[in-house]
Amino acid sequence: MFKQTINALVVAGLVGCASSPSTDTAVADGINLLETVEQKSEQLVIPYKKFQLENGLTVILHEDKSDPLVHVDVTYHVGSGREEIGKSGFAHFFEHMMFQGSENVADEQHFKIISEAGGTLNGTTNSDRTNYFETAPSNQLEKMLWLEADRMGFLLDAVTQKKFEVQRETVKNERGQRVDNRPYGRLGERVAEAMYPEGHPYSWPVIGYMEDLNRANVNDVKKFFLRWYGPNNATLTIGGDIDEEQTLAWVKKYFGSIPRGPEVKDPTPVEVTLDKDRYISLEDNVSLPLLYMAYPTVYARHEDEAPLDVLASILGQGRTSLLYKNLDKEGIAVQSRVSHGCRELACEFVLLALPNPMSGKGLADIESIIRDSFKEFEQRGVKADDIERVKASIKSRLIYGLQSVSGKVSQLAAYQTFEDDPNLIQKELERYENVTEEDVMRVYEQYLKGQHAVIMSVVPKGQKGMVAHKDTWTPSERKIPEYKEVTEADLDIRVAEDDFDRSVMPEAGDNPTIKVPEIWRTELSNGIKVLGAVNKETPTTAIRLRVKTGSSNDPLNKLGLASITASMLNESTNNYSNEELSNILQKLGSSVSISSGDTYTQLTISSLTENLDKTLQIANEKLREPKFDPADFKRVKEQTIEGIKSAAKQPSVVASNVYRKLLFGADNAFAYADSGTIESVNNITLDDVKKFYNEYYSPAVASIVAVSDLEESELSTKLKRFSSWNGGDVAQVPLKPFPELQKAIYFVDKPGAAQSEIRIGKRSLPYDATGEYFRAGLMNYNLGGAFNSRININLREDKGYTYGARSGFSGNERYGSFTASAGVRTDVTDKSIIEFLKEIKTYSNSGMTEAELTFMKNSLGQRDARDYETPRQKLGFLGRIMTYDLDEDFVDEQNDILQSIELDELNQLAQEHLELDEMIIVVVGDKKSVMPSLEKLGYDIIEVDAEANRL
Template identity: 65%
Template sequence: MAIRSTLIAALMMSVSSCAFINTTGNIPATNETPSSVVEEIASPLPGGIELVESFTPAEGEIGIPYTKYLMPNGLTIVLHEDKSDPLIHTDITYHVGSGREEAGKSGFAHFFEHMMFQGSNNVADEEHFKTISEAGGTLNGSTNSDRTNYYETIPSNQLEKILWLEADRMGFFLDAVTEEKFENQRETVKNERGQNYDNRPYGLLRERVGEALYPEGHPYSWSTIGYIEDLNRANLNDLKKFFSRWYGPNNATLTIGGDIDKTQTLEWIAKYFGSIPRGPEVKAPEYIPVTLDADRYISMEDKVALPLIYMSIPTVYARHPDEAPLDVLMSIMGEGRTSLLYKNLVKEGLAVQASAGHGCAELMCNFTLLALPNPASGKSLSDMDKILRDSIKEFETRGVEDDDLERVKAGIVSGMIYGLESVSGKVSQLAFYETFTGSPNYTSKDIERYSNVTKEDVMRVYNQYIKDKPAVVMSIVPEGQPDAIAAPDTWTMYERTIPEEDNTEELEVRYATDDFDRSIKPAAADFNPTVKLPDMWTSNLENGVDILGAINTETPTTALQIRIEAGERQQTLDNLGIASLTANMLSEATEMSTNEELSNRLAKLGSSIGISSGARFTTITVHSLTENIDETMAIVKERLLHPKFDEADFKRIKEQTLQGIEQRKTQASAIASGIFTLLTYGQDTPSAHPSLGTKETVSAITLEDAKNFYADHYTAGAASIIAVSDLSQDELTSTLGALSDWTGDNNITPPSFNYPTLEAGTLYLIDKEGAAQSEIRIGKRALKYDATGEYFKSGIMNYPLGGAFNSRININLREDKGYTYGARSRFSGSDVKGLFTASAGVRTDATADSIVQFVNEITGYYENGITEEELAFTKSAIGQSDALDYETPFDKLGFLSQIVTYDLPEGFTDEQSEILQNLTKEEVDALAKKHLNLDDMIMVVVGDKAVIEDDLKALGYPIVELDYDGLPIPAPQRPKLD
């Protein structure tokens, strides 16, 4: 196909002009004012809303059209129209994160993210989740050091309801906060910390580095989640004061994008947000440079399989003029397979992982280097420390090459374009830019500042910020190996100074006055979003490979997958892991090119190629700007048809795989899920074992084995292609024709299974000494996948039990009891097997009662069935969510994959909709009776046996102790009596 526009080249040379207007009406003479802007200037806006500016990208420019407004109370509004899909994404960002917290009160911003979902004056507890789920939407919130945001994606007829919800928690929150809600969410945050920090390998890395890097009291010297002791010390009034200080409309940006009517949207915003009073004035945080007077070595022991070294050097701050050249330097040092760290550590087999980063926040950036040594190399963390420092020095002689600049610039431009593939991506970008730059129109500036980086800039920032500069160097070593650290500690954590509490400050409560009843929840708009399935087409290559494609003209991008039936099903018990090893080898050198050369070519194209194996398929996933798809496909062809199978590459991949197997044994969640699968499907079922294989099988696999697996299974006869592109069917089929000379028959071996008899009612215990949480799995073998039969209906049946956020299981264990960060149940299945699983990571001291609560909820649903209210909620939630299912190219790829994998007929989605709407309570109850009998299920618990065993025994279940491979541990021999 012909290359279309030279988009990247044009953007590297200059930034295009744009159609732009502000309230003064100054318009560049070379551009016409968009008609929508003219109408808005001519019409009075509701509620005193003021038009600030409107932007439309010029032809060939990357940018997101928007209109920005300001309310009298200071709320900034950014609207973006996108009629391509019947959905809307909303984002309200408050310019407050952990960086606004005070010493001794860490974690408040994140705590508040949780509290804001607990109801307000006119929204009941848990009603926020229920309302959006019932509307067919999704929602969440997030907090970092600099901002907190709350976001929803909804069908386009639900916008007024969302604005009512967001306004109520902005303006009518404090009076609804209770001590009970406060204590419950405090426990939830503790569970989150346990799951994501304390109980996760290397989970405390950044917290410890931040303590050593920043001076005491610096807002980045504590992690966003905060310290447990600060959370324990906090009281309800502290939280209320924090809200009153930071959560006013004048510290917020409301960004809405998608299928909106701007006039109607502004009227709703004026109605629901207009009466909310301003909060205290907010100034931009003050940047104070952070410097170190010498290297600070710190260390800790952790439940890890591999030691780790992490080096952090303070640099500048986000959007500082030197951020971009430092990012280029970071890429040269440790990003991808063209980097110095890859060459010096990973390629040589000295490390299983090595990388660099330059993470930037509002007040500080940090240049980081990381390495995990390969035990087979015999290298220590001390050796890694020296190699990292030598690699930094090597940059001086290597310097900056033209390809370095081209790779980074291409990555920036392609990343911007890929970000336009979803309305959520566009809204998030607009909200981010407005919050941190004061203008949503920063895309061009972002591209420009990277486009203008020179070789001299990179060398200058290296000398100014990195060369011979002190760093915080952290070692994390396996428990019991304190001597394995890189160097003795030279810095010790100070005793934190907790300021005395000022109890004289009065709580400021701001009240709104309305001329309407806020307690009335708005109804959905009086139209139903029309969900349009992707326009699909079928074709095939000359060698018979089938193609299923869909046209997506919203962005100039192409996404595709080549699927080969060469997955775990094709393994035997003797060669577990061969599918994964072989797939990984296709990401290495080819007969014509080194891996570094291919990676360099891909990066300069802004393309990605990922190769991975799963239960049934090995999948080659491609993402490319359409103008570069021919060159990208040439690399795909080279990797697929001409892998080199180099001995050195194989040795390195094999060692990395063996370390990955050991690393899984440090992760309680992975252990629990893996052993549950082994128990339900059986040790004799190859695909029941972890995809990486076992230590014994991987150790025995040879390079010749991988070559043979490739020759036997990587054939055109076992392959199919699914693709989504703005190209026409003929154009894309022509491009994919690059693979027409791929040959080979279909050598697929149908899987056979010999499932074990489940010891139903048994509790299997795996000891993970010192675990901060316990992982629970309850379930059994269940239905195979079908799109319109009993499996599909059972998924609907499970939704109110454990599928929705406000399901019975999650509300009980998370919201009512505070035992977990999240609990759920689900049916999962393929064409040959299926499971029902209920799962959660829970507080160690609540392990036994968590099982009791799971049992109560499953039994209660089994015996009494669904309520009429739950059935109506389920039908509404699942039925209206279709609007969100087909938006992005990868959403469409998922839909196409489902069709190909299960040979689904045309119109199956209509049949699903009909089944959903006609499903009765009697049918749901019958399914619950059939599939949720706890007498058929087993339980798996991974936790600290010394702490939880007695409580588990008190439950009365037979207990069998297993090792990390799922094999029984013999009971200790009793001493013989004389």
């Protein structure tokens, strides 16, 4: 199988052979060529050239002419692991500060410039690195390099106390949203404290402790920047439709004069050991307790990492694993999983499980079963299938990662940053290819058997008695060094000297020619329409078969029936057990899954093309031969109920569910969560599932979209496997009348919530690709559809109330809505609502400006360059055409509308569709904290008991 995969990649033109590392060769003044990797043989690599500037900046270029795109990534070898004790969160904080303007880029302009260029951008921070990246049309490359160079070499003068304060509040909001207000959100932080000795770089969270950020001043973060953000600690990776000579000239121009920073040495891993099991616990706002066992192992790319990954697969990944057999399959756990996560300095072997309350088993029982599963593994040993499954999944994951230029660039950047060698894909494959059964047993005996772990119990608040074991370890009080204030005089400022004016933003080149995918159409003998496109960039095939049935067809007393029916199609079939299906798919490197939404149920297939026939056989089996086994049904039903309970603990989910039900009414099944309610799911029987399947699953309401490296004739032949599926017409449940909206604040109490979730909106237009719905979306872009929209700039960037705020129109063929939303700090809930309402009212009354019109046209007019790159994007494009029966040139019509639409029409749409008196407000938060201020807003306040499903 491995040889066939590589041969397929050769045909696709994605492989190469690294040349022998060359001695430094000057290709231009100040630029040395270090290495060239070219397409030469069957080895799997991403072709590239590696250069270095005199200031130490490593530059990697990858040419990919398949789409008129470029992706730029700047990775700095600094993450939270480089921070000092008592100064946690600085690396992540600088990720925020790097978007706040620099010497030659005004405040809040980074997002605006890239968005207006038709691009997208972001930044991420982890324990080991921070990266910043943009994808944009290829004519925007010089502008992207100018922006990245300006914040690498000219940032500090723009780092003001005001920006520092605002972004500190934004980080607090991010922590509230992602950690404090999320069930199990503090789990990782607590485990890290127990796993690593005090002062270890991984002993504090990436986002940091807020008391550390509160203690810091603006010069602290400037000092951090000067220490770690030099060009000699960075890798600039550029991929896509580039001209090498011109690109290097721009790199030299914009980055070449930036002075080196202090020298940086790679950190050295230190072995982490535990002298005994450390039991810890946390009471949290959760519905289900959770057991989490973490063993320290090695570090990234250690020789034992690969066999430990195979061991994780055997013990707890997929339905072939021991934990699935012993916990999930038996109904003892609603979920279990094993992983082996690796970072630069340390890896952790993690086993987790959430018990099923209906089993009567608790966390102590779960721990006992996990330990018994270890013993079972010792008796069972390692099988050839185990090795083959993991190898296949690694191969397919790496190949799927080559489907986008951003994926290839990210891979090159990571390999260079951590290994000083971008050419590692083949070596990654080989180290898994070389894992033996003896290796897996050896690492089990070395790192797990008889070894100690951090064992954490997360239990519902007030249920301390549910822990697996009483705590045997408590964190010591943090020993913070005496704070020494950093002054301007302590900063070693480095200044670049240029022979050009950096304040002049480069002009874009000529717009690239953008082609939508060429589409072919056919129809199977049973009437299933097929829409396809050829994609030769990777030897893969992606297929989506959709059936027009979903939660809209649920009986009101059996909400969740469509979702459970889809879930049952992911279980056993008449010819294969769960375990057999999972084993086959994993060894193929394929995935086949079935899921349902409001209107459609879809079968999604992803496969290496060489394995497509076998993958389609399994897909067809799942769709047409479900076993509807009573044991599977019992397990799925119990998992669904626990999922509903868990969702009820998430304020963002509660807010969206209550808001949707208010808009569309209790008489419409789609107004509820697709999973249903606890009461309705309890009403569902296996006979209900069989009846729903027989009534609503039919080729008469099915369609297929497909993207493959195969030509139409060959793929069409393979899809004929579905042509023997028979079935008649399917009636759709009509819409019930929507309720009259009462202008009010609908409030859900979440005691102790770290944030408040806000939804403001109304019913609005159904989807129309080129009609008023599309035009309303253009109108909203500057209000809440872009990062630089009025709403987000106001609430996030100017006031620090939220991590992000937005607004937009959404809809399908039958109904739609307009919604503005955000998660905000509890103490500014009322102020956030006031600002939301102010921005919507102002926009409705006065409309957008000429400058905003230009920004919107430029931004949306160029983003098509990145809309059709990957098979997934192409599937989405084909899916819209199929769903809404669109002409193939609808994108051209949209662009014509975009370019010709005038300010008067857009502002008229704002007046018509942003009437505040027609909107409702939903707030989910801590009543004790926010109710007194909400009562002063002048709205009627209606309290909602969301968990009882009553309004």
